[in-house]
Amino acid sequence: MPKLKLTYFDFDGGRGESIRLALVIGDIPFEDHRIPISEWPAYKDRTPLRQVPVMEIDGEIITQSNTINRLVGKMTGLYPDDALQAAYCDETMATVEDIVSKIVPTFFIEDEEEKRLAREALTAGPISLYLGRLETLLVQRGGNYFTGNRLSVADLKVFLWIRNLNSGILDHIPTDIVERVAPKLVEHLERISAQPKIAAYYQQRAGDSE
Ligand SMILES: N[C@@H](CCC(=O)N[C@@H](CS)C(=O)NCC(=O)O)C(=O)O
Secondary structure (H helix, E strand, O other), X not given: OOOEEEEEEOOOOOOOHHHHHHHHHOOOOOEEEEEOHHHHHHHHHHOOOOOOOEEEEOOEEEEOHHXXXXXXXXXXOOOOOOHHHHHHHHHHXXXXXXXXXXXXXXXXXXXXXXXXXXXXXXXXXXXXXXXXXXXXXXXXXXXXXXXXXXXXXXXXXXXHHHHHHXXXXXXXXXXXXXXXXXXXXXXXXXXXXXXXXXXXXXXXXHHHOO
């Protein structure tokens, strides 16, 4: 088994979290190198693209979250062997990546009114569009999982984005937007959260932070 080290921010979400979850579900040991946001400016130049996540495999660096998702998915049985099912998995992950890339610029809007207008426009437009598309994909794939009728890294990535939207952490994006626009994604979130290894992992994380 290669030696794995994942570098990402020190919170339980974002682009690094599905990678952590896949490795936890697959019982694959890895070094979970978490960088406090306050230390990021000083650390940034040590990464190839000034971005995280970064995965080191026996010291060799791999960047790009979905590439790493596919890699750990293959290592853990959470990525399909079949070409079409793999395309479904990739499509779902790329869809989440697309919408996240549209939301991220609003983090840097300092004027609160400007941020509100930007996020309201996103909610009415792209966020609703992408939620609808993801719900359609879920239904087309059988209604429970995004590919192969079983858990994959695509489910982890969607679950984490929906959890983020529902959490209220994104000011000016209503916490009931998913329930209103794509209720089947809320059911999916509940299905994924209830997976025994995921539930146990977050229980342990909650215990660690007490
Ligand atoms: N395409 C890259 C995007 C990576 C990315 O934007 N990472 C964010 C965190 S989720 C980051 O490093 N932000 C800090 C910065 O840009 O300074 C990927 O999918 O890994």
